[in-house]
Amino acid sequence: MMQSEDKTVLTFDDFKTEVLNDYKIARISRECSLLGRREVLTGKAKFGIFGDGKEVPQLALAKAFKNGDFRSGYYRDQTFMMAIGALTIEQFFAGLYGHTDIHFDPMSAGRQMGGHFATHSLDENGNWNNLMKQKNSSSDISPTAGQMPRLLGLAQASKIYRNVKGLENHTNFTENGNEIAWGTIGNASTSEGLFFETINAAGVLQVPMVMSVWDDEYGISVHAKHQTTKESISEILKGFQRDENHNGYEIFTVNGWDFPELIATYQKAAEIARQHHVPVLIHVKELTQPQGHSTSGSHERYKDSDRLAWETEFDCIEQMKKWMLETNLVNEEQLNEIENEAKKVVLDGKKLAWNNYLSPIKQNQSELIDLLQPIAAASENKIFIEKIIADLQAIKEPLNKDILTAARKTLRLLINEDSKVVLSQWISAKINEIQPKFSSNLTSQSTTNCESIEDIKPIYATDAELIDARVLLRDNFDKLFEKYPEVLIFGEDAGAIGDVNQGLEGLQEKYGELRVADVGIREASIIGQGIGMAMRGLRPIAEIQYLDYLLYAIQILSDDLATLQYRTAGRQKAPLIIRSRGHRLEGVWHSGSPLGMIINSLRGINVLVPRNMTKAAGFYNSLLKTDEPALIIECLNGYRLKEKAPTNLGEFQTPIGYTETIKEGADITLVSYGSTLRLVEQAANELMAVGIDAEIIDVQSLLPFDKNHDIAKSIQKTNRLLIIDEDLPGGASAYILQQIIEVQNGYKHLDSAPQTLTAQPHRPAYGTDGDYFSKPSTEDIYEKIYAIMHEANPLKYKNLY
Numbered sequence: 001m002m003q004s005e006d007k008t009v010l011t012f013d014d015f016k017t018e019v020l021n022d023y024k025i026a027r028i029s030r031e032c033s034l035l036g037r038r039e040v041l042t043g044k045a046k047f048g049i050f051g052d053g054k055e056v057p058q059l060a061l062a063k064a065f066k067n068g069d070f071r072s073g074y075y076r077d078q079t080f081m082m083a084i085g086a087l088t089i090e091q092f093f094a095g096l097y098g099h100t101d102i103h104f105d106p107m108s109a110g111r112q113m114g115g116h117f118a119t120h121s122l123d124e125n126g127n128w129n130n131l132m133k134q135k136n137s138s139s140d141i142s143p144t145a146g147q148m149p150r151l152l153g154l155a156q157a158s159k160i161y162r163n164v165k166g167l168e169n170h171t172n173f174t175e176n177g178n179e180i181a182w183g184t185i186g187n188a189s190t191s192e193g194l195f196f197e198t199i200n201a202a203g204v205l206q207v208p209m210v211m212s213v214w215d216d217e218y219g220i221s222v223h224a225k226h227q228t229t230k231e232s233i234s235e236i237l238k239g240f241q242r243d244e245n246h247n248g249y250e251i252f253t254v255n256g257w258d259f260p261e262l263i264a265t266y267q268k269a270a271e272i273a274r275q276h277h278v279p280v281l282i283h284v285k286e287l288t289q290p291q292g293h294s295t296s297g298s299h300e301r302y303k304d305s306d307r308l309a310w311e312t313e314f315d316c317i318e319q320m321k322k323w324m325l326e327t328n329l330v331n332e333e334q335l336n337e338i339e340n341e342a343k344k345v346v347l348d349g350k351k352l353a354w355n356n357y358l359s360p361i362k363q364n365q366s367e368l369i370d371l372l373q374p375i376a377a378a379s380e381n382k383i384f385i386e387k388i389i390a391d392l393q394a395i396k397e398p399l400n401k402d403i404l405t406a407a408r409k410t411l412r413l414l415i416n417e418d419s420k421v422v423l424s425q426w427i428s429a430k431i432n433e434i435q436p437k438f439s440s441n442l443t444s445q446s447t448t449n450c451e452s453i454e455d456i457k458p459i460y461a462t463d464a465e466l467i468d469a470r471v472l473l474r475d476n477f478d479k480l481f482e483k484y485p486e487v488l489i490f491g492e493d494a495g496a497i498g499d500v501n502q503g504l505e506g507l508q509e510k511y512g513e514l515r516v517a518d519v520g521i522r523e524a525s526i527i528g529q530g531i532g533m534a535m536r537g538l539r540p541i542a543e544i545q546y547l548d549y550l551l552y553a554i555q556i557l558s559d560d561l562a563t564l565q566y567r568t569a570g571r572q573k574a575p576l577i578i579r580s581r582g583h584r585l586e587g588v589w590h591s592g593s594p595l596g597m598i599i600n601s602l603r604g605i606n607v608l609v610p611r612n613m614t615k616a617a618g619f620y621n622s623l624l625k626t627d628e629p630a631l632i633i634e635c636l637n638g639y640r641l642k643e644k645a646p647t648n649l650g651e652f653q654t655p656i657g658y659t660e661t662i663k664e665g666a667d668i669t670l671v672s673y674g675s676t677l678r679l680v681e682q683a684a685n686e687l688m689a690v691g692i693d694a695e696i697i698d699v700q701s702l703l704p705f706d707k708n709h710d711i712a713k714s715i716q717k718t719n720r721l722l723i724i725d726e727d728l729p730g731g732a733s734a735y736i737l738q739q740i741i742e743v744q745n746g747y748k749h750l751d752s753a754p755q756t757l758t759a760q761p762h763r764p765a766y767g768t769d770g771d772y773f774s775k776p777s778t779e780d781i782y783e784k785i786y787a788i789m790h791e792a793n794p795l796k797y798k799n800l801y
């Protein structure tokens with residue numbers, strides 16, 4: 001007897017019906033894989049990676065999976081998605097074809113390859129759905145083991161919800177923290193560092209995470225003997241097994257073709273994780289790959305005949321079938337009926353999906369042909385245009401690319417004819433219609449996105465004290481923790497000592513070890529904790545101790561967080577705040593300012609570079625009102641500087657995407673950010689003595705950048721531009737220049753060549769002289785500005801050198 005979700009005991013007939021239904025799902029899934037491969041080989045779809053050979057364990061997983069639970073997995077899980085009712089046959093094929101309409105391909109609106117699964121956490125306006133009323137899958141990414149860091153956070157959210165007070169009204173996300181985060185990964189991908197890092201962290205944190213490893217002995221062509229010590233992940237993780245004296249994991253191994261054993265294992269695993277918040281590893285062995293890894297190659301190249309024969313015999317669906325016959329649950333006839341029915345519904349679904357995909361494109365094709373025919377007839381280039389029309393007409397299954405190429409090539413032939421107007425209008429209208437299907441939703445489009453932030457200035461008493469900047473920041477965090485029970489912060493040394501610069505001093509004592517937490521040294525999974533928790537309605541602040549160590553996390557930030565809104569076409573979000581500190585301090589690994597690297601890899605995340613802690617605090621206050629992710633880089637050398645204490649801590653807001661002019665001037669515009677600004681201000685003051693009056697603009701926000709185009713307005717006045725930062729030559733300064741020249745048309749107002757002044761192309765050397773000779777100094781800045789003014793007016797500003 002089996003237990004269904006509501007715990008009532010099933011009758012034998014119910015049990016039989018359920019098993020037959022499971023078998024049908026498995027068969028449908030398999031038919032999808034078989035037909036999917038054909039669609040790629042015949043050219044209808046570009047690439048296919050399918051779940052054949054992994055169907056049966058996913059049925060067992062789906063039985064243990066409840067509303068509110070989350071999956072974080074990889075491209076083999078189509079059967080699971082079908083079993084939880086989150087993927088239809090039509091949707092499977094829409095994904096394979098790359099249908100750009102979210103209603104047809106709910107996984108990614110054609111942005112990701114098929115096999116990358118997701119459910120919708122957000123409605124079409126970007127507001128949360130009730131995640132407790134649905135079974136949830138976080139959106140897959142292709143980098144192997146990239147699903148691991150986020151899995152940790154998805155699991156940790158349950159722990160927070162169960163144990164932190166004040167979150168009782170988060171009923172759309174939790175019921176007393178009973179939700180499990182279910183991970184899936186291939187055996188070979190467990191070789192990745194992210195896997196081991198996350199496994200260790202989940203053991204330490206004791207979170208409800210159930211990790212399934214689908215083991216088919218291969219990673220594409222590479223056998224387990226090259227992947228895993230002892231060729232067994234459960235063998236080598238034995239040290240993680242919990243015992244009477246130690247917390248740890250529960251570890252199960254089970255064969256992937258053994259349906260009853262799989263069900264029993266998944267039920268046990270769910271019980272342990274859900275009730276007791278103990279992580280579980282399920283090593284699912286003896287799985288197969290009937291069609292090989294993907295449509296890019298065939299597995300006959302690397303599997304010998306014995307292996308291939310074994311795979312045929314131990315195909316999990318075949319074994320399930322055998323078990324059903326042996327236990328007299330079904331007879332051959334019933335099985336054939338199910339198989340035939342599966343074949344039919346998959347074929348029908350595929351056809352429907354293809355027609356749905358193709359019809360709007362064919363509509364564009366006939367629209368263009370109808371438009372071009374009379375144009376061709378009247379054109380002096382009639383012959384050429386008619387050839388273009390005929391070629392386009394001949395394409396039975398066109399792409400929008402074919403259609404727009406034809407239209408744009410025709411336009412060139414009409415350069416001297418009046419009819420070009422109607423064609424150019426048609427092209428522009430089509431591009432405007434189609435482009436957003438591929439480019440929308442890089443960032444949140446909801447009413448609480450960053451654009452919604454009001455500018456609320458800090459208020460100062462007339463006798464406002466000057467205090468250490470780190471105290472200002474700490475007191476501001478204190479207000480935020482008081483105001484928002486869903487805010488939590490975690491990082492290396494962030495808990496007991498209140499971070500290395502004491503910006504969180506005393507807050508753990510006040511708000512507890514779960515909300516102000518020390519964590520292990522593991523930057524990628526710190527970010528993963530943040531991503532996962534933010535996806536479940538919490539407001540995590542993940543701390544990366546020094547900006548130099550962001551490199552350990554840049555992959556997951558770039559691949560997962562930065563793409564999340566985009567790759568789900570706005571149906572998932574993770575409003576995670578990443579707190580770090582950087583710019584000049586000391587030596588090769590504590591002076592990093594690699595902003596070029598950051599902004600180029602993190603499009604989709606706000607990148608904020610406050611020059612002091614008041615500005616930084618204003619950014620935290622702003623961000624907690626929005627639903628967007630952001631990286632805030634505090635100035636490493638700014639914590640001990642004095643700043644005026646505002647009276648409205650926790651309330652004032654620094655708007656995002658706007659510059660601030662911190663000194664007005666007439667002769668040259670200086671653009672900078674972060675720690676460098678203090679040197680720029682110093683140089684500008686010194687230049688006043690020789691009659692050079694510079695305007696200084698603090699960028700404040702690199703992504704998004706100067707939305708009001710205030711820098712161009714400043715150049716209109718000064719006609720000269722120098723950009724100064726601590727990044728490498730051609731780093732963030734090159735991006736700033738591109739924005740000013742190309743986006744803001746700033747070149748129109750320039751009388752001198754626009755210039756950048758940056759650090760040396762190497763990491764900064766140790767010591768004060770190391771800094772002086774590695775990063776721009778006040779003298780460097782002074783002299784660079786002076787040289788620009790000298791070139792403009794050599795008589796007034798005589799050369800220095």
Ligand SMILES: Cc1ncc(C[n+]2csc(CCOP(=O)(O)OP(=O)(O)O)c2C)c(N)n1
Nearest residue numbers: 076142143144186187188189216218219220
């Ligand atoms: C970081 C990264 N490296 C390489 C790849 C290319 N790749 C895709 S799947 C795969 C093999 C994965 O094997 P396994 O984890 O065993 O999963 P299986 O496909 O066997 O289910 C590789 C190397 C990738 N997607 N990401």
Ligand SMILES: [Mg+2]
Nearest residue numbers: 186187218219
């Ligand atoms: Mg494998």
